[in-house]
Amino acid sequence: MSEEQKSEQEKSTGKVPFVDYLVLDKTPYLQAHECESCGSRYFDRRNACAKCFEDTFRQVPISREGEVTSFSIVQMGPIPYVSAVVDCEGTSVKCTLMNVEATPESVNLGMKVKLMTYSMGEDSEGTEAIAFGFEPSET
Amino acid sequence: MGSDAIWIVGSNMTKFGKHPDKDVIDLASEASRKALKDAEISLADVGVLGVGNLMNAGAGIGQQLQKQIGQTGIPVFNVSNACATGATALRVAVMAVKAGETDVGMAVGVEKLAGAGLLGQTGQKPKSETWEPNGRYGALSSTEGRIGTGIMPGVFAQIGMEYGHKYGGTSFELFARISEKNHAHSTLNPLAAYQKRFSLDEIMNDVMIAYPNTRPMCSGNCDGAAAMIVVSDEKMKSMPKAVQKRAVKISASVLTSDPWVDGCQILPDVNTLTRNAATQAYEQAGIGPEDLDLVELHDCFATAELVHYDNLMLCEEGGAVDFFESGAPWRDGAKPVNVSGGLQSKGHPIAATGIANIHEVVMHLRGEAGDRQIEGAKVGLAHVIGLGSACGIHILEKVA
Numbered sequence: 001m002s003e004e005q006k007s008e009q010e011k012s013t014g015k016v017p018f019v020d021y022l023v024l025d026k027t028p029y030l031q032a033h034e035c036e037s038c039g040s041r042y043f044d045r046r047n048a049c050a051k052c053f054e055d056t057f058r059q060v061p062i063s064r065e066g067e068v069t070s071f072s073i074v075q076m077g078p079i080p081y082v083s084a085v086v087d088c089e090g091t092s093v094k095c096t097l098m099n100v101e102a103t104p105e106s107v108n109l110g111m112k113v114k115l116m117t118y119s120m121g122e123d124s125e126g127t128e129a130i131a132f133g134f135e136p137s138e139t
Numbered sequence: 140m141g142s143d144a145i146w147i148v149g150s151n152m153t154k155f156g157k158h159p160d161k162d163v164i165d166l167a168s169e170a171s172r173k174a175l176k177d178a179e180i181s182l183a184d185v186g187v188l189g190v191g192n193l194m195n196a197g198a199g200i201g202q203q204l205q206k207q208i209g210q211t212g213i214p215v216f217n218v219s220n221a222c223a224t225g226a227t228a229l230r231v232a233v234m235a236v237k238a239g240e241t242d243v244g245m246a247v248g249v250e251k252l253a254g255a256g257l258l259g260q261t262g263q264k265p266k267s268e269t270w271e272p273n274g275r276y277g278a279l280s281s282t283e284g285r286i287g288t289g290i291m292p293g294v295f296a297q298i299g300m301e302y303g304h305k306y307g308g309t310s311f312e313l314f315a316r317i318s319e320k321n322h323a324h325s326t327l328n329p330l331a332a333y334q335k336r337f338s339l340d341e342i343m344n345d346v347m348i349a350y351p352n353t354r355p356m357c358s359g360n361c362d363g364a365a366a367m368i369v370v371s372d373e374k375m376k377s378m379p380k381a382v383q384k385r386a387v388k389i390s391a392s393v394l395t396s397d398p399w400v401d402g403c404q405i406l407p408d409v410n411t412l413t414r415n416a417a418t419q420a421y422e423q424a425g426i427g428p429e430d431l432d433l434v435e436l437h438d439c440f441a442t443a444e445l446v447h448y449d450n451l452m453l454c455e456e457g458g459a460v461d462f463f464e465s466g467a468p469w470r471d472g473a474k475p476v477n478v479s480g481g482l483q484s485k486g487h488p489i490a491a492t493g494i495a496n497i498h499e500v501v502m503h504l505r506g507e508a509g510d511r512q513i514e515g516a517k518v519g520l521a522h523v524i525g526l527g528s529a530c531g532i533h534i535l536e537k538v539a
Binding site for chain 2: 016018019020021040041043044045050051058069070071072073074075076077081083084085091093094095096104109110122123124125127129131
């Protein structure tokens with residue numbers, strides 16, 4: 001998302017996304033930079049494509065549904081959490097799993113998950129930050 | 140022109156562990172001077188110095204080392220390449236000898252890490268009054284925990300779990316049993332930081348760091364150094380018979396970085412660059428994985444060891460679980476892996492690791508590994524990987 005689009009979004013909604021690639025539409029979604037030449041997808045600001053070296057990208061929406069292909073339950077801090085890789089119809093996404101107990105019994109490889117968003121709170125000017133995670137599809 | 144073979148004629152590693160009374164240069168000096176002595180060679184004969192250190196990468200550790208053991212004016216390459224730093228320092232020495240710039244090269248890897256805690260992405264930015272996007276993702280604050288994890292135990296846990304998702308057969312217990320093997324092996328290695336044998340129950344019931352890796356399934360931060368002297372074929376043949384007899388041939392020396400594959404910027408891909416390095420190394424050496432008598436591979440976490448059985452082609456693709464279940468990687472198995480105790484018990488002083496694993500193989504090929512000697516070992520492979528990523532593989536042979 002460009003800086004202008006972003007500030008436009010902030011003015012109209014009073015909300016900002018936690019990362020550039022989270023689009024706060026009515027139905028929020030993740031958006032990737034897709035290489036126009038080879039189709040490789042990236043979430044960070046790019047200088048060029050790491051696969052084919054070309055430097056033109058288009059914005060593509062990522063599926064809100066996915067499958068957990070890997071996870072770890074990180075227990076080094078005060079609150080354990082589930083770090084996961086989700087395959088969203090062919091595009092890998094890194095995330096924290098939400099609304100699930102951080103125990104090996106509650107998370108499975110291959111489990112179906114969907115995108116969700118939540119508030120991180122407001123800053124001193126009343127702007128609310130919105131973060132994303134994935135949660136079990138069944139809930 | 141003679142053969143372009145490169146030989147290891149001197150090798151040493153310090154005891155790994157806590158060295159509160161020694162600084163980085165003390166440790167590097169000890170390993171360097173003992174490696175020179177092992178080669179019966181003078182520092183005056185050394186034409187190039189490759190020095191690896193990660194925690195003080197900008198400090199010119201190579202020159203600081205020279206200030207203590209000998210300033211001869213030779214070129215120094217201070218290198219830093221994550222956990223593959225030591226192997227990278229050796230690559231520099233090997234390349235210089237191979238290029239004919241000198242007949243004798245020295246490589247040193249050294250680190251002081253005891254008590255360093257968790258490594259990886261941990262930085263927290265000071266909180267500003269308003270939400271400000273930062274970095275290439277425009278993140279409003281640290282992504283750690285908010286968008287998964289970038290801390291090593293969690294990343295490598297996911298690498299093992301990904302293998303399980305792809306091929307099946309993995310479990311918490313399986314990963315713990317890999318750790319059980321390495322800790323059992325360590326009891327025979329007096330240079331290991333930890334020589335304690337753990338039962339499977341003890342491993343599984345220890346503190347969980349990042350499921351499925353408990354504390355004993357993670358490599359230990361510690362202090363240590365390792366050093367190696369490499370020479371050209373011509374030089375080796377001019378050395379004393381006793382040195383020649385103990386010389387070990389570097390049949391392959393390979394360094395790769397991670398090529399682009401789908402999803403590699405989401406979860407680091409430690410597989411493709413290892414497989415590429417292994418393929419190149421086997422080709423260079425003209426041997427296959429079936430010829431290896433022992434393997435030291437980069438078990439920074441128990442979950443990592445499993446995937447590298449496959450990446451190094453010690454088993455068929457997808458067969459790492461069966462390979463482990465067969466008992467092959469135990470020291471009395473068909474393909475002993477990490478008889479040194481591996482990083483989980485030997486310890487992981489990062490920049491020393493990529494030379495220390497080669498030192499372990501050298502000791503076995505020379506028949507000098509003491510109680511943990513793999514009898515009759517003739518060919519060995521040492522593998523190291525630094526996340527980011529860099530992979531170093533060396534294949535060594537006892538020829539004489």
